[in-house]
Amino acid sequence: MARVTYRNPSGLLAALLLVSCSTAPREMPRSVSAPHDVAPRSALTSQPAAAPVSSAPLLVVVIVDQLAEWVMNERLASLSTDGAFARLRREGLFVHELRYEHATTSTAPGHAALFSGLPPRESGIYANERLDPRSHKAVSILADDTTRLVTDPSVADSSSSAALMRGATLADALREQAPNAWIVSISLKDRAAIFGGGRHPTASIWFDVERGAFVTSSAFAEQLPPWVGEQRSALARARVSRWEPLDAAWLRGHAPTADDQAGEGDLGAGTRFPYDLSLSKAPNRVFRGTPLADDSVLDLGLAALASREREQPALLVLSLSAFDYVGHVTGPESWESWETLRRLDLKLANFLLEVERLSRGHFSVLLTADHGAPPLPETAGSAQARSWCQSSQPDYFERPCDAGGRLYRDELERALRPAAQAALGKGDWIEGVVEPFVYYTPAVAALTPARRAKLDAACTQALARYPEVARVFAKSNRAASCPEPADQTLDALVCRSLPDGAGDLYIATRPGSFFDPNLARGRGVNHGSPHLYDRTVPLFVRSADLNRAGEEQTGPVRPSDFTATAAARLGIQPPAGAALGRDLLGASR
Numbered sequence: 001m002a003r004v005t006y007r008n009p010s011g012l013l014a015a016l017l018l019v020s021c022s023t024a025p026r027e028m029p030r031s032v033s034a035p036h037d038v039a040p041r042s043a044l045t046s047q048p049a050a051a052p053v054s055s056a057p058l059l060v061v062v063i064v065d066q067l068a069e070w071v072m073n074e075r076l077a078s079l080s081t082d083g084a085f086a087r088l089r090r091e092g093l094f095v096h097e098l099r100y101e102h103a104t105t106s107t108a109p110g111h112a113a114l115f116s117g118l119p120p121r122e123s124g125i126y127a128n129e130r131l132d133p134r135s136h137k138a139v140s141i142l143a144d145d146t147t148r149l150v151t152d153p154s155v156a157d158s159s160s161s162a163a164l165m166r167g168a169t170l171a172d173a174l175r176e177q178a179p180n181a182w183i184v185s186i187s188l189k190d191r192a193a194i195f196g197g198g199r200h201p202t203a204s205i206w207f208d209v210e211r212g213a214f215v216t217s218s219a220f221a222e223q224l225p226p227w228v229g230e231q232r233s234a235l236a237r238a239r240v241s242r243w244e245p246l247d248a249a250w251l252r253g254h255a256p257t258a259d260d261q262a263g264e265g266d267l268g269a270g271t272r273f274p275y276d277l278s279l280s281k282a283p284n285r286v287f288r289g290t291p292l293a294d295d296s297v298l299d300l301g302l303a304a305l306a307s308r309e310r311e312q313p314a315l316l317v318l319s320l321s322a323f324d325y326v327g328h329v330t331g332p333e334s335w336e337s338w339e340t341l342r343r344l345d346l347k348l349a350n351f352l353l354e355v356e357r358l359s360r361g362h363f364s365v366l367l368t369a370d371h372g373a374p375p376l377p378e379t380a381g382s383a384q385a386r387s388w389c390q391s392s393q394p395d396y397f398e399r400p401c402d403a404g405g406r407l408y409r410d411e412l413e414r415a416l417r418p419a420a421q422a423a424l425g426k427g428d429w430i431e432g433v434v435e436p437f438v439y440y441t442p443a444v445a446a447l448t449p450a451r452r453a454k455l456d457a458a459c460t461q462a463l464a465r466y467p468e469v470a471r472v473f474a475k476s477n478r479a480a481s482c483p484e485p486a487d488q489t490l491d492a493l494v495c496r497s498l499p500d501g502a503g504d505l506y507i508a509t510r511p512g513s514f515f516d517p518n519l520a521r522g523r524g525v526n527h528g529s530p531h532l533y534d535r536t537v538p539l540f541v542r543s544a545d546l547n548r549a550g551e552e553q554t555g556p557v558r559p560s561d562f563t564a565t566a567a568a569r570l571g572i573q574p575p576a577g578a579a580l581g582r583d584l585l586g587a588s589r
Contacts, residue, residue: 042254057544058314058363059569060301060355061196063114064344065107065189065199065324066527069097069536071332075341078254082346085540088367092542092548093584097555098368100537101485103493103508103530104436108141110370115169115195117560117567117578119496121482124166126502128191131432131439138434142190148218151211152229160190161219162199164382164501168575171198174315177572182312184304185210186214186297187319188288192370196317203228203304205292212239212284214300218327220448227303231296234546238292240278245339248273255338255386257331263378263518264336266330273335289325291343297321298351305358305577313570319370320344328517329524331376333385338495364544364569369537374512377403398531401546404512405468406522409433415462423458425452430459435515436528438463444504468513473506485558493530512514539584541565546585557584 017586019182072085073096079085102109102119104127109283112118112125120126129138142160149159162169174181175198185197188207197204203225208215214228214235223450245251251259259272267289268282269275279285287293300317323340330336355363379385380403412433420429424447438459444452456474463472473494482495494506509515511533514526527534539555539562541548559572564581567574574581 008500055362056311056313057570058355058359059316059566060363060365061315061317061367062348062367062371063111063187063192063317063319064367065192065319065321066327066332066371066373067341067537068332068397068533069538070372070399070533071337071341072538073320075254076337079342079345080349082349084367085345085351087349087352088365088542089539091546092365092540093548093551093553095539095541095553095555095557095584097536097557098539098559099532099556100371100559101488101493101496103506104499104528105530105534106528107189107321107324107370108195109497111192112165112169113193113559114368114370114562115171115198115317116165116575117558117563117581118167119559120502121126121496121499122167122577124164124499124501125195126497127434127437129434130501131434131437131503133431133442135219136432138432140190142194144217144219149208149215149216150214150218150221150224152224153296159215159217159219160194161217162194163219165199166197166499167577169195169198170563170570170575170578171196171201171315171317172568173567173575174198174313174572175200178313178570180312182314184301184308184315185317185319186300186304188293188297188321188325190217190534191318192319192321193317196319199344202308205287206353207296209284209288212236212287214296225304225307226337227307228300231300231303232301233363235296238296239283239287241292243275243277243290243292245273245335250342251335251338255333255335256382256387257333257335257379259335261331261334261376261378262378263331263523264334265523267325267329267520271330273339289322289329291322291340291347292358294322294340294344295322295347297531298347301353302351302358305355315570319576325519327373327525328519331379331525332373333376333379351560362544364563365540365542366566366569368539372397372534372537373527374404374514374525374529374531374533375399376525377405377512380404380512382448391402398511400510400512402512404510404514405543406514406516406526407435407466407507407509408516408521409435409518412438412463412466413466416459419458419462420455420494423454428539429455430563435502435526436509438505438507440504455572463505463507468509469507470510471508473508475502475504475506487578489532541584543585548585553584557582579587 106128109120112123131141144161147159149157184203184207185193185582187193190206193206204220269280269286326340388395416430431441460472483492502545517526553568560578560581564574565584568583
């Protein structure tokens, strides 16, 4: 399909030209002026003294969870020229499309691909969750019973590790090639922090919603770094704050829906502005779905940077999840989504100024996303919310014009169990559904190939009755090898998504349809599909040593190119999975 152009002199390109700048020597950093209640520097941020210039590389990687390229394309011109996205655009390379080469576009597979260059079939990371055969419940893909949760005070609960990950990550390659390297990864999610930090990080930290605290695992450390504890009181204050728009008139003029658009969910503090977190019965859960959560991650990142030895090669990975939680509950068109991205842009701008002050300008940045998102089903029919439906050309990002729908795990299980028994007779054949997979019970392993095929056919037929389901793929029919990455057909994308250990049936959804995210049942959106609105994300690259100011590339580029580009900024060889990746600021490897 020919790509429909989406940059024009009167639109996004003109806005980008307005924020371009010369390559004259940079002035000393100044705080970004933020409207209303966004302070130039958060109360959580420490104020360490500036350090002398270091010759050791410092790479900051920022992953904005769920930031789709189509969303960035629509909003970049509306964001502040003093914001982080405008700055990174001025000072580096803006790649309009990093395209994932797998079908399971979720947080864990996306992070694993970015930091290893490997698709799920090779990385072993095939979903966010897996079905635990002992508890028969969905657990984190990284859950590891041999580990212990490390918090303050310490507890006996098990935690997470990178044990399931195959192949080396960027951080693993850095640790091997520079044993004294400083490697810190921070997120709200274990599956976002662990891949960035690798197997032997200086610190790998994430937010535990049950305890309302940042934690780690005994797989990485026996105690939390001091800089985590220093942020505890400020974090507690953030969880009882109010979230109000910086400018309601600005939101009304930019967001294509009303503040209480049908289909928006409630995390526990209402469905419209203002949000008073102190009134919520689940403040930790609500906290994750506000900009305050990403503020905390960024401030922890600054506190961590202040603790490092200046001559160490340094990798700081910050995966920002609030935009994802907001999108899951209210959809990408919502006031909340627009407000979260606007605030993040301003907060990131001040974060970069602090990094510049600490490093005296000697730092590199890569900013991208782990996956995209679909439109909210309830906005179907709205010309304002779905402007692409007014064009006579097919939408480049494969966004739908019809509503799409939601799939529910429990409903699918209720349909699959009788279908399996009708095919094979009385027995326990269906273990459960954990998106996007159906898991069979261990008894199925003893079936003859003919009876296994009969089970596959019966379950496929049962699932085909759902209008949200496009196709069902049986892992028993998986090809011995997958096509080259240039093959972007559904069969190829699914092939690259099925390692050993994945579920038995993979469910591919139709455009605009998805598994219910189970945060506010029947509301919001979810990603995870093979469609381009989920597979394409933006990428910004700013190098400490190479002047590529204001350059632009329409793409697409591969996840392995991201890995190789990050490795080049650190002065190391990339991990083996990204050996064929290109340094986007240099020559092909």
